[in-house]
Amino acid sequence: MAKLRRTGRRETFSVSVSPETKERLRRAADRAFGGNVSAVIEAIALEADRQGALEWLLDRAPSVSDAAFEDFLREMSGRKRRRAKRAA
Numbered sequence: 001m002a003k004l005r006r007t008g009r010r011e012t013f014s015v016s017v018s019p020e021t022k023e024r025l026r027r028a029a030d031r032a033f034g035g036n037v038s039a040v041i042e043a044i045a046l047e048a049d050r051q052g053a054l055e056w057l058l059d060r061a062p063s064v065s066d067a068a069f070e071d072f073l074r075e076m077s078g079r080k081r082r083r084a085k086r087a088a
Contacts, residue, residue, distance in 0.1 A: 015041075 017025070025037050033039035064072075 010038075 025040055026035075029035050029037045029040045033043070
């Protein structure tokens with residue numbers, strides 16, 4: 001995940017989390033954001049926005065047939081379609 005730069009005005013607020021969640025946030029910050037827990041929270045907020053946009057899109061998308069879905073999964077897996085055998 002890309003590192004987020006702190007630009008513009010910032011606000012400070014308090015969040016209560018379990019000790020386990022606090023540790024997970026710190027590990028994520030160490031792993032991907034140079035120890036910056038605030039950057040992890042920014043990334044979580046951005047991901048929540050993305051998920052909200054995806055949910056909005058999926059709620060409005062037309063239904064897909066089972067056959068079309070199977071074709072999509074096959075295409076995504078990289079397996080090639082079998083050609084129909086020709087009658088002689």
